[in-house]
Amino acid sequence: MDLLSNLIILLAGGALALPGIDFAFKRRVPGGRLPGYVAVAVLVASSLLVGFSATRTLEPAFASNLFRVDLLGVLFSLAVLLVSVFVAIASLDYVERDPNIGVYYSLLIFTALGMVILAFAVDLLVIFVAWELMSLPTYVLAGFSKRDPSSNEASIKYFLVGALGSGLILYAISLTYGLVGSTGLAETFSALTRIISEKELAPLAVLSLALFIGGFGFKMAIVPFHMWIPDAYQGAPTTVSTLLAAGTKKAGFVAAIRVLVIAMTALRADWTITLALLAVLTMTLGNIAALTQRSITRLLAYSSIAQAGFIVIGLAVAPTSSLGLVGALFHVLNHAIMKSAAFIAAAIVIFKTGREDLANFNGLGRRMPFTAFALTISMLALAGVPPLNGFWSKFVLFTAAIQGGLPWLAVAGILNSILSLGYYGWLIKRMYLDDFEGAVRIREPANLSAALGIGLVLIIVIGVYPTPVIELARNAVLST
Amino acid sequence: MPHGFEPLLDYFIVSTILFAIGVYGLVTKRNALRMLFAIEIIINAANLNFVAFSRYLTNPNVTGQTFALFSIALAAAEAAVGLAIIILVFRVNREIDVLELRRLRG
Amino acid sequence: MVDIVFLALAAVSIGASVIALEAREIVYGAVALGVSFLGLAGFFIILDAPFVALFQITVYVGAVVVLILFTVMLIRREKGVKTPAAWERGVGIVAAAVLAIGMGSVAFASGLQTWVAPQGVQVSFREIGVQLLTQYWPILLILGLVLASAVMGALTLAKVEREEK
């Protein structure tokens, strides 16, 4: 059996079984942690499956005109599965008391499965169905704290924007289908090349391109499609925000890479400069807005928008620099880890203190030393301080920008890194230099801390020795 | 029936107008249900494209029709989730005006 | 030569869409949405896609619109919702007009007006079934998962918890 069918069977089986397991054991196991453990087990098993396959030669998947099992997909699914594992472990503490806990984990796994399928899909129909498989559960998850009005609000705003995004993608696909006569990405690639050289249907192709950028842009959190992000991340349960920021956003990028960068290479003259401008806009607006936030989740949301801008740099220069996509992939993976860690640290604080305002982080270095330390490291990584993983991927991205003939992108990126230290540094200052009145040592929850610990180790290990991951990203780009 | 003599452009224009109406609805409406309507209209515009292209391609194929089938099914699923969210929001907030929901602020 | 059936269908679907958004009572809006969906189904029929048309009627009109109507009954309240200010509506109309004209001219520039349906090479809708079961069966499977997750999620959200009662 090939990798993808194994993954589908494993994840779909887990997702479908979970509500039943929950129902069957609810009475017998009080507290109801069993579904959580099952979900963690399923997700860890799939991550391992993907992880081991990265070093072996990949068998082609079933229905090979729909899927393509290459390293690009492996890398992406590894990233999103890792995030799902983090989220699942963190949820063990965070959503412990929810009556619908089985459904929660089931939806989490459905989302993970959607992202995994998306990572391997090379047909627009599959991409669209997988996109929905990934999105629909997250709309529900965002509103999972049913009696919390903020969670409701996050859910409905996220749903409306997400559905609009799907609508745009669908419309774009319909145009592409009209131009190409097929939904396969390989056919799209060759047909567009022909269309562009003949110039006849070119305007329509550009229109579909613009709609694709908009549709994927909502998930990727690039400006001006970002306005839902802060509300959704703030209102949703923090574990779900982690999934959105570190997981589904990455799926937006894999779709953008497969569809825009690879299949629509013929249109690069149109999208390179657009994406470059969007990248600068996204980084700058994200960072400036982050400077003024007073809630940790909103701050992380804006920082997540800013980071999306960095990844888009890689997409923008992909046609002219071989390092562009490598950098984008590498940053996708790193960002998944860094952002998960930061969000989980925030989740610990919110979970234990019930507050999310930044003043609550004063003196955290003494109240929750491990959480504070981990948050510090992940923020420094996000700011691009060496030798942490975020430094290397930004490094590759900026080098690619200079190589690709858009050096102003590198300049903008670097200036933005400085800007971002304004709020990361401010939070670090709060945690270590400021005092909190009546500070007491707070016990840090075990499962959340474990998830955080894994993230922390990855940040430092990849930071000190990034070679294997860069190699993986490079091979992934070569494999497409 | 001897239809299908209209140039593809006519269908495309209908689809474009529907798309534009959907966007108009999303821009101006605050009622979550109406916004959901607008989204459904956009999806329908896309479906019209799929079926029209499927008929008009130089080598007609059914992929467009298949796609439309999938898209209808997915839209139904999406609507179900969306309506559930709307019901939930209404039950908790007694409000489905999206702009009136503004607990979340920086 | 513009076909009269085509014109009628276009008028119905476009008009009904506008009413769906603008009707004062949202119940009428929901009904109008259903009519618009029916108009679309008409288009599908004249485009030789009867199977899609049938599916459109059963799923959209039969299920989605009914679901929407139920929700409307359950909520039944639009008084609190402020109607948009005149300028907001103006912005919306301008945006929609710009979009429609822009996209229309793109289509015109691409030469869609010369694109006429090939005669005599119709594809049978039976092929849909063949395609679904041979080429696209994995997608059907994924679709099943989507529907499962959607139903599960929607039920969980809409369900009233015991302690809430």
Place this chain on the structure above:
Amino acid sequence: MAFLISVLIFIPILAAIPTFLIGRRKGVYANRFSLAVSVVILALSLYTYAGILRAGSGAEFNLVEGPIPWVTGLRGIDYYVGMDGLSAPLVILSAFLTVLVIIGSGRLIKEREGLYYAVVLFFEGSIIGFFTSLNLILFYVFFELVLIPMFFFIGIWGGPNRKYAAFKFLLFTFAGSTIILLGFFGLYAFISPPTFNITELVGRIPLWLQILASIAAFIGFGVKLPIVPLHTWLPDAHVEAPAPISVFLAGLLLKMGGYGFLRINLGLFPDASRQFAWVYILFGLLTMFYGAIVAVTQKDLKRMIALTSINHMGFVLLGGFTGNQIGISGAVFQMFNHGVAIGLLFMLSGFIHEQAGTREIPGLKGLRVTMPRTAILLIMGSMAAMGVPIFSNFISEFMVIVGAIAVDVRYAVAILIPIITVAYFLLVLRRSVLSPPVEGVKHHDMTPSTTTAMLLYLVPLFILLAFPSLILDVVNPASAVLVRTFAGV
């Protein structure tokens, strides 16, 4: 001994963890343990230095380790360290000052000691790594690693306004170093085959790229040195930092800027530096005059010392960009001497603050009587820092000025600097320290053991006055290399 330099870098960094753990039990153990580690590092660095001195091999890189590919996916990012005549004096300076800082902290640091000594050792390892890196990325990594301990030093153990000072420090230096990185990217993207290894880059950079990259480096190192318009973080940081950390700040951190100017601007971008040497020199002179004039108007003893260090770092810029051997060697020598002398002054100011409760210069009246040992040390330290010819600082300043005059007679205005500062400083001291005490004021003087520790600072300065060749024999060959590249031969 294989991997000696890596040992110098990584032993302190790794020893930080046990130090922290030991310190949780009892603070004083952390002090003892870190002292032991730093003494070992000092011994090892002296051993290394002696090897270079004996072999007379200051011109080339010694004990080179690497290049070991670090990030194999990107060509030219290697682990690559080595020592030459430029870096060797700064490495022993780092090891020496760390020992003295740890000794001096025993009295002054009473809070979270385990963390403190752990960070001290981390700082030591990082800064040695900085001075010995031969790869620009490694260089940058250590550059940033130094920044973070300093942020915590100032922010946690600093004075009342510490948060502001720490944050300002962080933003300034981070902005500076990121701009440097931008310059490095430029080099990497346009040099083919791309590389970051300093040894491979020498002589391969076209002039336009040299100019662009040297502008970036000028800003980045200018923040650290600091050059005058970029210096505003420094007085704040110094005033708030605890005394031992001021020793690190002035003694080592500023030297990073000086070293960067010599190694990168002068060594890698010689053509650009030759063309724009006058810019560097003008900024050097500006910095010197500004530092000297502003320093003499200060009321706070520590702030005054901080500002004189701006003035003295101007000498490094002036000497380095004369481009002749005596100037460059003088600049390196000046860095070493200044690091030691300023260290003593900062420790004394911390001690005086602790005992007398004030650092205001008028409040120090009669120190001669109330704290005689401290007063004598303060006068000697000031004389050393100001370049009075009983310490080696005199030699280095003299060399720089001679070098500058050799380029252009007008640069002789630099002579005014030591004259102004010495005259004014001694005047201030006479009015305060040497004047009769206010009635009834009584302070505890230093214990003999502390006095001994303080005297340790002066030992190298005395020795080097008598035997400047101990440093210059190592530095001269290295500066001869720089002179050749600068001359474009």
